[in-house]
Amino acid sequence: MTAINRRRALTGSAAIAVGVPVLAACGSDDGSTATDPTESSSPSPSDASPSEPSSDGTQTPGAGAALASASAVPVGGCFVNADAKVVVTQPTEGDFKAFSAVCTHQGCLVESSSEGDIPCPCHGSRFSLEDGSPVNGPATAALAAVEITVDGDSITEA
Template sequence: MTAINRRRALSGTAAIAVGVPVLAACGSDDSTPDTPASSATDESSPSPSEAAPSSDGTSTPGADALASASDVPVGGCFVVAASKVVVTQPTEGDFKAFTAVCTHQGCLVESSSEGDIPCPCHLSKFSLEDGSPLSGPASSPLEAVEITVDGDSISLA
């Protein structure tokens, strides 16, 4: 009888030891629902008026720059989380931008080089061309955002 009680006590302790860290990892201090911590650019990034290093080590131009053209892969997208904008390059030299907030439940989409704009929360995927939903629970397109491209600098219009 003692062995059964000891087993129950140990299995309960193990469940608590494993469960508490897992639950803590699910929590978030962000006000955006289901926003993953792995978004391309976090909100502690320098403001657009400061020069920020791009993925290739060069500096992103100041002023209202969102990103450098070199940050956005051909056939992919680059998320600027601080501005909640995703910039895409469906074909070489053709840049488009959309809100980075998924139309399903408000999660931020992720940067990708896989030919679509992925949302990590519920696996919706959006078109690089027009922001329309390709798959997943999202049924509305991402809203277009006006941008300008001047040399290597991509800015809000």
């Protein structure tokens, strides 16, 4: 009878040894969310680094990371650098602004557009080119601002 109890104990230990790492692999605490697989991806520089939110709600970008060329951002539209998760807008000629490209509703990436606002393809939210505020829900919070530098045709994170 001792052999049976030992066998059960070893079987249980083996199940735990195999099961715990498998369950751990199922979860992630990096905060990432899935995006709509039908969304269009925008070409972007490979040296861009992701932005991190700071305590005041703005983005703390990777300084000097290339985001876009000024010519890629349409007047009255926006260009998304998916690698950096930053959307660059040009509300009026020569006036460039940048925001987090992660929709505040459920974390999808917004899309590039020349339609006068920043669209999210997942649930229809739309954001202002001027300040990243929502102009159409379901999102209720603004996209976080990102500091940029414009030098000639090059737009980089400040």
